[in-house]
Amino acid sequence: MIELLTPAQLDEMRPAGAFVGEVLSALSEAADVGVNLLDLDALAHEMIRKRGAESCYIDYHPSFGAMPFGKVLCTSVNDAVLHGLPHDYKLKDGDLASLDFAVSVDGWVCDSAISVIVGTPREEDQRLIDQAQEALDAAISVARAGNKVGDISAAIGAVGRSHGLAINTQFGGHGVGRTMHGDPHIPNDGRAGRGFTLQPGLVIAIEPWFLHSTDEIVMDGDGWTIRSADGSRGAHVEHTIAITDGDPIIMTARS
Ligand code: MG
Numbered sequence: 001m002i003e004l005l006t007p008a009q010l011d012e013m014r015p016a017g018a019f020v021g022e023v024l025s026a027l028s029e030a031a032d033v034g035v036n037l038l039d040l041d042a043l044a045h046e047m048i049r050k051r052g053a054e055s056c057y058i059d060y061h062p063s064f065g066a067m068p069f070g071k072v073l074c075t076s077v078n079d080a081v082l083h084g085l086p087h088d089y090k091l092k093d094g095d096l097a098s099l100d101f102a103v104s105v106d107g108w109v110c111d112s113a114i115s116v117i118v119g120t121p122r123e124e125d126q127r128l129i130d131q132a133q134e135a136l137d138a139a140i141s142v143a144r145a146g147n148k149v150g151d152i153s154a155a156i157g158a159v160g161r162s163h164g165l166a167i168n169t170q171f172g173g174h175g176v177g178r179t180m181h182g183d184p185h186i187p188n189d190g191r192a193g194r195g196f197t198l199q200p201g202l203v204i205a206i207e208p209w210f211l212h213s214t215d216e217i218v219m220d221g222d223g224w225t226i227r228s229a230d231g232s233r234g235a236h237v238e239h240t241i242a243i244t245d246g247d248p249i250i251m252t253a254r255s
Helices: 009-028 038-050 124-141 149-162
Strands: 074-079 080-082 096-105 108-117 172-173 182-186 202-208 210-211 217-219 226-228 234-235 239-242
Touching: 009 038, 009 096, 009 108, 009 239, 038 074, 038 096, 080 096, 080 210, 080 234, 096 202, 096 234, 108 124, 108 234, 124 149, 124 202, 124 210, 124 234, 124 239, 149 182, 149 202, 182 202
Parallel strands: none
Antiparallel strands: 074 080, 074 096, 080 226, 096 108, 108 239, 172 182, 172 202, 202 239, 210 234, 217 226
């Protein structure tokens, strides 16, 4: 079911988005050479506690999961790109880390992700992050009432292909509201003009992710972390946005 929120409900959702942005900003500053992924998770957990927010991840237990996720943050490093389960690993110079974070504040969920490079960047990694960001910006620019979900998908796919990237459509964007995952599903590639018509009050997470040299993925032995099949690195960026009568609201914008 697709839920459309009233303007008043969209206003109620804003604090959740602002908090998600605040946490991701703090995490990107904290992510440094020698910092353990478990410390990043602990920092996010402490911010959740202080804010009185509720993690969408800690008890998350979908059918494919062997057990509840148990952490409040996804940390996907280098060849890991999605759903990275924080573990005892200290970030190294040049690591590419994608951080994905979703919480509920006052009953409203927002979901966002960033990719950061720790220490000295490899040029091709920074380029991949920029390409994912370019895809997100292109997707947001067509996220307008009257357009279709397929327009968002096509915008992401066009940017990826323009950079010679192969695009995986198994995991993509989704509706957001009272819960983390709702309809519609928003694949990261598709045909313009197809699918659900975007309407004011629709809230969606748009999340392009790209791998350097493949669109094939494999599941890590931890049952959560998704890695590239060829060991190449990945980048992932995500915002929760609301469709309006005019420009979309970027709920999870970071200051
Ligand atoms: Mg997310």
